[in-house]
Amino acid sequence: MTGRTDARRNRARLVEAARELFAEVGADAAAMNDVARRAGVGPGTLWRHFPNKEALLAEVVGQSLDGLAELAAELLRTEPEGFLRRWVDALVAHITRNRGLAASFMRAAEHGEGPLGTRCHAVELAAAELLARAQELGEARADLTAAELIRLATAVAWTSEATEGDPVRMLDVLFEGIL
Amino acid sequence: MTGRTDARRNRARLVEAARELFAEVGADAAAMNDVARRAGVGPGTLWRHFPNKEALLAEVVGQSLDGLAELAAELLRTEPEGFLRRWVDALVAHITRNRGLAASFMRAAEHGEGPLGTRCHAVELAAAELLARAQELGEARADLTAAELIRLATAVAWTSEATEGDPVRMLDVLFEGIL
DNA sequence: ACCTGAACACCGTTCAAGT
DNA sequence: ACCTGAACACCGTTCAAGT
Numbered sequence: 001m002t003g004r005t006d007a008r009r010n011r012a013r014l015v016e017a018a019r020e021l022f023a024e025v026g027a028d029a030a031a032m033n034d035v036a037r038r039a040g041v042g043p044g045t046l047w048r049h050f051p052n053k054e055a056l057l058a059e060v061v062g063q064s065l066d067g068l069a070e071l072a073a074e075l076l077r078t079e080p081e082g083f084l085r086r087w088v089d090a091l092v093a094h095i096t097r098n099r100g101l102a103a104s105f106m107r108a109a110e111h112g113e114g115p116l117g118t119r120c121h122a123v124e125l126a127a128a129e130l131l132a133r134a135q136e137l138g139e140a141r142a143d144l145t146a147a148e149l150i151r152l153a154t155a156v157a158w159t160s161e162a163t164e165g166d167p168v169r170m171l172d173v174l175f176e177g178i179l
Numbered sequence: 180m181t182g183r184t185d186a187r188r189n190r191a192r193l194v195e196a197a198r199e200l201f202a203e204v205g206a207d208a209a210a211m212n213d214v215a216r217r218a219g220v221g222p223g224t225l226w227r228h229f230p231n232k233e234a235l236l237a238e239v240v241g242q243s244l245d246g247l248a249e250l251a252a253e254l255l256r257t258e259p260e261g262f263l264r265r266w267v268d269a270l271v272a273h274i275t276r277n278r279g280l281a282a283s284f285m286r287a288a289e290h291g292e293g294p295l296g297t298r299c300h301a302v303e304l305a306a307a308e309l310l311a312r313a314q315e316l317g318e319a320r321a322d323l324t325a326a327e328l329i330r331l332a333t334a335v336a337w338t339s340e341a342t343e344g345d346p347v348r349m350l351d352v353l354f355e356g357i358l
Numbered sequence: 359a360c361c362t363g364a365a366c367a368c369c370g371t372t373c374a375a376g377t
Numbered sequence: 378a379c380c381t382g383a384a385c386a387c388c389g390t391t392c393a394a395g396t
Contacts, residue, residue: 177356
């Protein structure tokens, strides 16, 4: 948090450039050097700020990923039923928004490592709370795990990367099994 | 089918080398040049025989993919119930066997193009037959499509690429919804 | 006809040189 | 401290030269 203005400005520029490029061509297809060029810095600067692509991705999707945890708390308060489906819809929508995120998210959620890993952990905790409540109400099968729920939701999100179709139908089928 | 011995031998060597390398490091991580080197030929020879990686992949997984169609017919004859789940298990097992196949399979099954595409079409026809019979028996929800079934099965198979866990639980949850 | 392998373009990643 | 950008390794892909 030292090196004043230019470092901070470069970092912000990099995240912004990454967000744009990821949105345009997908997180997997985006070249790191292109991110740097778009941000107007050298490749070295990019690597200094973010040691790998996942770190950059984590920064780009970070806030909205945190938003999922907040959404869970809110749904528990306001939505007496159907909150689990609502939340999974939101999760899938979020993953789908960044093409190429599904694979990284799955890896991070599974191993829990890396900068995305810690964010995923928060998401999983939120899922666990929702799931527990849903199971109390009989709205979800009792043997389902939060990790499994996220795995399945991520898989469905991945589906629509190749499919171009909306994942609603997939989720319908999935939830008939979950409840 | 002209150019005699060496061409045929090279082709066979390439497929064999690809099968080995795909099994070792995954179809996505395997470098085309490495396949050529392992086969003892130049890169150009590889590209002459297979215009892209998908063509090579199609050749490697071809027979077992065709085997799925045969299995469907056999299950319809011998297995009075539970044949749909049996077949989907086999499909998932097959995709899981080659790490990196899931993504290619999904693309091919969706768009129907390329050398994998035609194989996938045969698989989908087999799935449609099984599904129709299962729906008659009330073992599958009536609004489910063969394409959707394959999409879901492929998604589950993809799950276990990152997870290292077996996909049985995922399929259990899925089928509770399907039936 | 078919094969070879050098060559090009591209991308991830590093690092010596600058300020 | 931080940035720059040349440089290296690697991989997909092509193609002129060979047989």
